[in-house]
Amino acid sequence: MEELYSSTLEVFQEKIGNPALQDSLNEICKYLSIPTPLLYKWDEGRIALAADIDVNLPSLKNYEDIDIRAVEPILMVFSLEKYPSTPPLITTDRTSFPKNNLAHLYIATEGKPPALCLVRGNFADWYARKRPQDLIKRIGNWFQDAATGNLSLDGEQFDPLRLENYTGILIYDYDKLAQTVNKKEDFLQDGNFAIVLFKRTADSTYKFVKFITESNYSETIEEVDEARKKKSQALQTDHYHIGYLIWGNEQDSFNKYLIKPPKNWDELKRYSNSYGIDVSLVEAYLSKDDKNYHKGVPIILAIRRPLKVIGFESEIEFSNHVAILDYTDKKDGQIVDDATVYLFSHNQSLNKAKAKIISGENEVTIGESIVIGCGALGSKIIMHLARGGQKNFLLFDPDKISSHNLVRHALLGEQLGMNKATALVSAIEGIFPDQETDCVAISTQFNPKVDNDFYEKFRWIFDFSASENVFNFLVNSSNTSTKVCQAYISDKGNLGLMFIEGENRNPRIDDQQAYLYSLSKEVDWISDWLKRENIIGEKNSTNITVGVGCNSETTILADDTISSHAAHFSKIIKRKNIIEQAEGSLNVYRIIDNEDEYSINAETILVPPFTIITAKNDPSWTIRLAEGITNNMLKTSAKAGKSEIGGIFIGVVNYKTKTIHVVDLIDAPPDSTANEICFHRGYNGLSELVGKITKSSGSQLGYVGEWHSHPHGPNCLSATDYETIDKFKAEFNSLLTPLPVFITIVTPEGILPYVFSS
Structure with missing residues (x-):
């Protein structure tokens, strides 16, 4: 007679106080035609139901003659109190069961038979969606798989031991x-x-x-x-x-x-x-x-x-x-x-390859990257990238982690007092303890004086510093092989902006910033945001800093807000390593957070390359014209025929980078006069029109210069042009922020810009 484990157990004769358990026992007994259930005490708080399972064996013989029988006795172990949230444990009840020859058996608890590993994954989750009858069928299928040698799904690999109750x-x-x-x-x-x-x-x-x-x-x-x-x-x-x-x-x-x-x-x-x-x-x-x-x-x-x-x-x-x-x-x-x-x-x-697999990002390889700014936003973006298996970073940040940083920084109290870049490298090394991370921390300010050849070794430069100084360096850098990405948070945390430059750094980050300002003419939320920033700027200084750093104790910004922006930006960065495009991308992440609504709007605006021209008289000045500006000037000139014509440039002037951005044109006022040899720009309505643009853009855009045509030549400035320039110089020098005099002429030979510093 077959010896059973259950013969060593004490019979359970108490009343079951768990209705769900009693119902399941009744269903199982009915399904298996058990007239009188045999219940045993398994251990403190658990009982075992003895049952016989019919097994569909192979017609010839079992795989490798393994001793699986047509009827297999089992024990179904239930928790008296925790069932059904704790699913039953299924064990063999046969002492002669070939436990040393089968995969998908858990290592046995002392004095107990081994449990069957019935599903791959979480058994509790599986059982939560199944009936007791489904469990009986799965047990029968398990024995059938054992008899046919199909317990392992991959016959070319070996199933390891199943561990349970390990220490x-x-x-x-x-x-x-x-x-x-x-x-x-x-x-x-x-x-x-x-x-x-x-x-x-x-x-x-x-x-x-x-x-x-x-x-x-x-x-x-x-x-x-x-x-x-x-x-x-x-x-x-x-x-x-x-x-x-x-x-x-x-x-x-x-x-x-x-x-x-x-x-x-x-x-x-x-x-x-x-x-x-x-x-x-x-x-x-x-x-x-x-x-x-x-x-x-x-x-x-x-x-x-x-x-x-x-x-x-x-x-x-x-x-x-x-x-x-x-x-x-x-x-x-x-x-x-x-x-x-x-x-x-x-x-x-964990290693880099495994992290990519777990993250579902096998195709993403960011490559060697410089990261400027390891504060709240930067640290979270970098940790998102690192956890996805990206780890070739040269990190720059001179600051140490202070107590107030812990409200928003990716790192925790253990790094208090450490340099931010150093602490991030340490954290990344902790994620990949057995693999070189190729991460280096520089605990000083980013040094823009280093030769451009050094930066050309890197695939990316990420700027999360919200620093105007860094912005100006990146704009002035002659390196065109390294992708530049800048991200910052504005509007009290409700607006995140990420600029990713186009092919050969055109459009650049400053081009995209100017393009964004130009959208205020048509997009209400951009205009409203810039107006709010202008009010803040007027209260604090004569200059507006669009973008907020999170280093100050007075910056009121929640951690989940920073995290939301960082998660979005990191996904954009990963996508840009898969989807290559010539245009720049302006990535907007808006949070609408008020008493009536909390929602998120995200969009990517593609920014076409700018036309780049150097000033004829002063090559230190560069003019960058948004798409369509040159064509509009040429079309307007052609339409005027033999007569001269002109107009006004709207844009941004940056003295630090000696760059003039032109994003829009205004037609010459109606009181302008022109003939074949002369153009006099009028004034009617011009001040009001420019003022409207300036107001709509929160004072980010304004008059930056003007143009006129020379249909018959000369292919240079005329004497009259120089007289006008001298008048402009005197006028512009009296401004609170002096403007350079920017005049462009459209000639048969092309578009010729001139810039005269005030």
């Missing part, structure tokens, strides 16, 4: 340990083990630090001893544990599953031997030469499987344990048999 976690890079095993990089000559330094980061979590080798042994042990001394003095220190990676003969592979984990040292030795791993050398070393001052000793057994382990690129499966060894457990070159051993799980340390 803690060992964090390490699988490939790094597998490489050490395959290359037999043993600590002792002709040995079968390597020594690994772990750092305990939580009570039961050990993180890989490095391999201890002959070359670094002395300095590592000194480091461990220094930590021990600090601990003895009750000082804060790292908790180091020296562990051991042990392997067997590379010729021997094993496909069996030992589902009963070792609980003590003697069981660990027998467990290891069953996989061809001899631990005697490690045992001798542990008892005499081990330098651990903590009791926990990580032990990692490298089990060689016949196929590559699912999810990895090697045939090695690691079985992870921690032995608790006091000095009294070490005697005569051996470890006492009853020394406690715990089962641990492996957690794969």
Whole structure:
């Protein structure tokens, strides 16, 4: 007669007070035609229902003659109080069940049969959407898959052990340990083990630090001893544990599953031997030469499987344990048999490739990048990019993390007092502990005096500094091979703007800024925003700073607002590495936040390249004309025929960069006069029209110059033109902010600009 696990259990005869559980038991018994249910006490708070499951076996024979039968006895273990939020545990009830030959069985709890791993993923989530009858069908299918050899979905890979009830976690890079095993990089000559330094980061979590080798042994042990001394003095220190990676003969592979984990040292030795791993050398070393001052000793057994382990690129499966060894457990070159051993799980340390896969961003490669500004916005964008596997950054920021920064910065209190760039690099290195991050921190201001050849090595320059000085440098840089991206937040956090330059840096970030201002003529929210910024600027200074830094304690801005902008901007950056385009992109992220509404509007405005002309008389000045400006001048001139004609330029003047942006034209006023040799620009209505544009743009746009045609030549300024220029100089010098005199003539040879500084 078949021996059953349930024969060792006590019969449960109490009343079930959980209505949902009672209903499910009734459904199961009805579905399986069980007239009188057999219920047993499983443990405190749980009961087990015994049932028989019909299995559809192969017509010829079972896969590899595995002992799966046409009727399989099972135990369905239910929580008396937590069901159905806690789903049932399904175990075999047959003591002779071939548990060592099957995948998808959980390692058994002491004295209990192994549980079936019924689904990939979260079983509780699966069961939440299913009926008890569905569970019975899935159990039958599991046994059928076992009988036909289909438990593993990929027959070309090996299913690893299923872990449950493990005590803690060992964090390490699988490939790094597998490489050490395959290359037999043993600590002792002709040995079968390597020594690994772990750092305990939580009570039961050990993180890989490095391999201890002959070359670094002395300095590592000194480091461990220094930590021990600090601990003895009750000082804060790292908790180091020296562990051991042990392997067997590379010729021997094993496909069996030992589902009963070792609980003590003697069981660990027998467990290891069953996989061809001899631990005697490690045992001798542990008892005499081990330098651990903590009791926990990580032990990692490298089990060689016949196929590559699912999810990895090697045939090695690691079985992870921690032995608790006091000095009294070490005697005569051996470890006492009853020394406690715990089962641990492996957690794969993150690397760049894995981060990309998890993020679903395999195609994104940003490349080497300079980042200017590691404050609230910059830090969040960089951490978004880093967590997605992007990590080749040269970070610039001179500031340290202050207490008030913690309200909005991506980093936390542990970095208080650290330089922002340095702290970010440290955080990124912590994400990828076993891989070079290629991140460098510069704890000074961004240096614009460095040769342009240096910047040409980088694919991107990201400016999150909200600095006019940095803005001007980026505008003046002659480097055209590096993409420039600038982002800032304005309008009390309700507006985020990101400018990404076009091909060969045309349009540049200043072109796009001027283009944005020009949209105030047609887009109400842009006009309203610029007017608000103008009011703020008038209260504080004569200049408007469109864009807000978050470094001041007086800046009122919530963390979730910054995070919202940062998440949007990082997605835009990633997209721009996949979708290449010649135009610049002006990316707008608006938050509408008032008593009646909270909503978000995002749009991307493509900005065409600007026409770039150097002043004929003074090459230090550059004129950048928005799309359509030159064509409109040429069309207007052609329409006038033999008569001269002219108009007004609307735009922005930047003395620092010596750039004039022209974004719009105004026709000559109606009182203007012209003939074949002369054009006199009139005044009627001009001041009011320019004033309207200036007001609509929050004083960002205004009169910057004017043009007229020379249909018959000369191809230069005439004597009359010079007289007009002298008058303009005298007039412009009296302005609060003097303007250069900017005159352009349209001649048969082309468009000829002239700029005269006031």
